[in-house]
Amino acid sequence: MRAPFRGRRIFSACSLALALLAGCQSGSAPEALGSAAQESKAAAADVSTTVGSGGAHVDLFIDRSMPGSADDYRDGAALAAKELGAGKLALSVHDLRTGAGDLVGEVRKAAAGGSRFFIGPPSLSGAVAAGASGSAMVLLASEPSAGGGAIVSDEIDELVEVAAYAAGAGRKDIMAVASRHLSDAETQRLRSGLKKAGANLLDIVIDPSSPAGKKSLAKLGSVQAVMLIGADAPKVIAPILRQGGALPADVPFLGTATWPASSYAEPALEGAMLALIDQTRLKRISTRFQTAYGRPLSLDAAYAFDAVAVAAGVVRAKGEQGLNADALRSASGFAGATGVFRFDAQGRVERRFAIYRLTRGKPSLLDAAPAGF
Structure with missing residues (x-):
């Protein structure tokens, strides 16, 4: 339920x-x-x-x-x-x-x-x-x-949905790492959506290689989930965040339909949760x-x-x-x-949205989309 x-x-x-x-x-x-x-x-x-x-x-x-x-x-x-x-x-x-x-x-x-x-x-x-x-x-x-x-629906809608699910499951401390620029309106929607969902958005990292980005990523050890924003984030950012155990293997990535299906087999994404249309x-x-x-x-x-x-x-x-x-x-x-x-x-x-978990490169249904509001 x-x-x-x-x-x-x-x-x-x-x-x-x-x-x-x-x-x-x-x-x-x-x-x-x-x-x-x-x-x-x-x-x-x-x-x-x-x-x-x-x-x-x-x-x-x-x-x-x-x-x-x-x-x-x-x-x-x-x-x-x-x-x-x-x-x-x-x-x-x-x-x-x-x-x-x-x-x-x-x-x-x-x-x-x-x-x-x-x-x-x-x-x-x-x-x-x-x-x-x-x-x-x-x-x-x-x-x-x-x-x-x-x-x-756009990427922000789906991110809020999957973050809400993660927060409800006890993973409330969430960091967002993006491979693309977020507009002010998108940033505001993301912050307000996660707040409404009971999630704690620790930071939004746009450029992981910048000094500010590196400082934010130093908090990876304390996060409970990481949202990956952008179509190339699963292949470009996810492996980097997993390197050297910076992000523990039991901390899931959160994603959306923006992720291409070709990225699902990326080993770093094992256990990731996705918000997708049912x-x-x-x-x-x-x-x-x-x-x-x-x-x-x-x-x-x-x-x-x-x-x-x-x-x-x-x-x-x-x-x-x-x-x-x-x-x-x-x-x-x-x-x-x-x-x-x-x-x-x-x-x-x-x-x-329905929530899916990536298992061995394939999405398996974790929680079906609700039938009403």
Whole structure:
């Protein structure tokens, strides 16, 4: 039971109807979004495609700001509309990758047609404020904006989660060592998050080779866990910290999905604890996504799936009229491909992560993601 390890978390029954994946499986393989002709047309001009014919209108905008993920966002959202729509949703996908479309104009047009739920890149924030004020908005990003929610979790979110688990298990004295620069905002979030979790953040070391860094690392003998921040930290920093017994073998590293899987076999990481999106939940739709679109499910596609799952959950609980900005602030949250999540007062996502332990180079489940808040 997780409660003893996460004292900052108090679970309650969810009052909002969640778009739970286990109860939303399709009886047949979903069809890919759009035809070959539509894909060909998209290369020459902006296009709009609609999935579903329900009365609750949801609009997804993709553009050139998401060059490597636009197709995944599109297909993840389309799969959710088919799996979770229950005949009540109509998802319109606006492909603006040619740059010819007017985002504000398209938003105004969609709002005039009855749309009250918008999904898209950070630039969508200003367009919704100008053309559809008061509508619900989910950004495919980690930084929120006024009136909307940002659905992507970042490294700081995951670090706070795994540190909270470690602190709850008795490892409260934690040091952070980073291989990249942390912004002031990231540093503040990390400090406040660990304080809320009951952890004692001894220091944040950005440059271990500097005089200040070396002085901080002299405290390694008294720490109970070490957070490694940055994609190359597991291979570059972890072995150095273990050298000569500076960091005892029984003191674990704490990590996130930022760590590449290729680093898991690093001997210095044996016993490390990672906060990751629950892989069991992801598998619930990965097979259907593979069948529908002929490629593996990406995290981008999962985030877009979840953005539509928010709309589906609201409509189930409150009807079409419930699609508004206030609906995003449900304390009980939503459930989707990435597990259970909700948006705080600022619109930043709070997501339940599973905790994994690295054993012989492979992550094994240590504590499953909680089923609610």
